[in-house]
Amino acid sequence: MAYICYMQINIAKKVAAEQAATYIKSGMTLGLGTGSTAYYAIMRIGEMVREGLSVKAVATSEESEELARAQGIPIIPFSEVDRIHIDIDGADEANAALQLIKGGGGALLREKIIAAASDQMIVIADESKVVAQLGKFPLPVEIIPFAYELTLRRLHQLHAAPALRKKGDQYFVTDNGNYIADCHYERIADPETLHAQLNDIPGVVENGLFIGMAHLLIIGKEDGTTREIRR
Numbered sequence: 001m002a003y004i005c006y007m008q009i010n011i012a013k014k015v016a017a018e019q020a021a022t023y024i025k026s027g028m029t030l031g032l033g034t035g036s037t038a039y040y041a042i043m044r045i046g047e048m049v050r051e052g053l054s055v056k057a058v059a060t061s062e063e064s065e066e067l068a069r070a071q072g073i074p075i076i077p078f079s080e081v082d083r084i085h086i087d088i089d090g091a092d093e094a095n096a097a098l099q100l101i102k103g104g105g106g107a108l109l110r111e112k113i114i115a116a117a118s119d120q121m122i123v124i125a126d127e128s129k130v131v132a133q134l135g136k137f138p139l140p141v142e143i144i145p146f147a148y149e150l151t152l153r154r155l156h157q158l159h160a161a162p163a164l165r166k167k168g169d170q171y172f173v174t175d176n177g178n179y180i181a182d183c184h185y186e187r188i189a190d191p192e193t194l195h196a197q198l199n200d201i202p203g204v205v206e207n208g209l210f211i212g213m214a215h216l217l218i219i220g221k222e223d224g225t226t227r228e229i230r231r
């Protein structure tokens, strides 16, 4: 996924991202998400920095870090992070309880570490991401390459119908050097239980269910308006 490909403006994603940016204040440390919606947030924060906003940031992926630096957003090492005030990130699916599926771009592990360390996680999405029940979007599960065949077997036992993600004719490799198994559930009736079952498998590093992490969901619409759901 290269940010350079977002040439055609997506109004719904852009307005959600820009609304999220209104919560940012000078002096804050920010978490910067990954993906085509987070892209608009990083671009807006870059503009705000150039207009005089004073913030520091950490990024959830190499590509978001690169984009942020190019936009003039100061990126700090984690050793210098005291607290992260606001994390702004996208989602592949979100329900009304603000439970999420993330990791469509493969950044779920770093995204979850940063979301968990943030005072507030703001999720930005267009309307197509809002669902009654999670699961139609294949759930990304990050697994280590060692003995991945055995880990996939364990995922099969959880009825995940896992498919190892590919990039061209190679396996997709995350920023952490791991693989992604996309798990096809169609409907996830009990996200909490599944989250625990997946992370209990040796070889699974993390899964893309984000439960109890998001505080605010900002939904952007094509007509340029936004709607907010708070937890």
Ligand SMILES: O=C[C@H](O)[C@H](O)[C@H](O)COP(=O)(O)O
Binding pocket: 033, 034, 035, 036, 037, 038, 089, 090, 091, 092, 101, 102, 103, 104, 105, 106, 107, 108, 111
């Ligand atoms: O790994 C990627 C992230 O979880 C993204 O935030 C998620 O896939 C949503 O991406 P997008 O905004 O491009 O739909």
